Amino acid sequence: MEHLFIINPEAGKGRSLEYIEKIKDYFKDVDEPYHIEMTRYPGHATEVVRSYVSHKNYRVYAVGGDGTLNEVLNGIVGTGSVLAVIPCGSGNDFVKNLIGEEPIEDIFISTLRGEEKYIDLGKINNRYFINISSVGFDSEVVYSANTFKKLKYITGSAAYILGILTTLFKFKFIKTAITIDGVKLYKDILLAAIANGRCYGGGVKISPKSDISDGIFDLCVVEKVSKLKIFLLFPKAIKGKHESIKQVSFYSGRSISISSSEEFVLNVDGELLKEKEVSCQLIRKGIKVLFPERKGLSVKEDSYSEAAAHL
Template identity: 55%
Template sequence: MKHLFIINPAAGKGKNLKLIPIIEEIFKNKEDKYFIEITKCAGHATEIAKSYSQKGDYRIYSVGGDGTLNEVLNGMVNSSSSLAVIPCGTGNDFIKSIYNFSKNYKIEDLLMKIINGKEKFIDLCTFNYRYFINIASVGFDAEVAYNAIKVKKFPCVGGMLAYIIGIIITVFKYNSYKLKINIDEKVLELDGLLAAIANGRYYGGGIFVAPKARIDDGLFSICAIEKVSRLKILALFPKVIKGTHEDIKEVSFYQGSKVRIESDKPVAFNIDGEITKGKIAEFKIIKNGIKIIYP
């Protein structure tokens, strides 16, 4: 078996590099071949994953945050390689859908469990012509994610704290959008606060937006929230964080394998933590589209 570790030194404020001697020690007495590559710029993880996966089958380890994971994913899709997640970023949201992950974990222990883990097929998702694996969203929370990315640049600000600060900033300048949402054969039209199209269950540093989402059922879990007052936004999000927002009247949940969203004006989309803007987006789920390593 061949192992490729793609390490983003910018994620986790540079702590990821301390894993290199640990990886070397683990493989010292193993016959398996391993390779360590360190990313140098945005998009480099995609290039590395693509280069290796075109040459053969690897276990490809994304060592960083959810942004690094998305880059690695987009480099290795349509190959026979398998994907492993070493959570070393500030959010580490996707792995929470496959592993009972806590803030008190020891990365060395988890690293060994993943190296010795089992492969399993899960669902793969597309946003227009790009792949993602966790959650895509449109509207308010995409704007929150954009603002959270900016505040993460400050010392000691990351994960949930950055997201909460992002909410506060966004509340005072956000306007709702007229959204037309097609879910398979169902059509919704709403003055929308946000819509989350979920494969995984968590985003934004631990926000439990899609409690019923499953990464291997061939369906998206869609959470749509209608426009509410600025004051109610501040009351609503603590429930979204805990995953107890189903009883709020402006919140609806749906399931489907294809979603198309049209907005009356350009709106922010958050795709596994990457922000883009547009008026039309199409989402599709590919059942059993990627192999992932379970610890």
């Protein structure tokens, strides 16, 4: 097996760079070829991965946050290479689908010794995603939070809280037409999240029952609510308890589209785009992923759950 490590040097305010020596130390005693590549600009990870996997198959490790993971994913899709995750971003949401809520002592070693399994994949417009794609308030929060994350002393959880507060003052509800496997709904929404995985935004369990291998999307729709109720919604969503709120509905399907007359922010695994219409399809067992070995993980992360007490 040949290994390719894609490292985002900005991830985790530079924590990703610590893995360079770990990688070199590990392969001193392992007779398998490996490569380390550093990303330099948005979209670079996809370009680098494609240049490698177009010639042969690799285990490709996304060393960074969920945005880096999405770029690496989009470079791998359609090949025989395997996707692996070394989480060191501010949220690290997708990896929770692989390891659960319990920590592992050494995510690096556990991943290298992991097991390959196929999972489902999503395609929204011309981009693939592995965890969650969403439109509405939450996407605007990510947009604002990304600005705060660049500040030296702002943690991931604090950035998301500041993002929520900032977005509250400027957000307008979106009039949408939503189609789920041919059935059309017309709703004024706060947000709509198309979920393959369970959580996003640094630990918000927006779709707590989702399974990355069940062959179906879960769609969480939050209709127009008062600003006061938004403050009640997010603490519940952190724990996955928001289903009890009247304006929250869950649907399931394999093909989902969302359109509006006004442009909205689309969040694709943490990557942000501006759209007026999105079309999303599920690809059953669309990619092979490396599941970490289960013997104890300690993924240190900034998360919404750490900030729950402040909301």
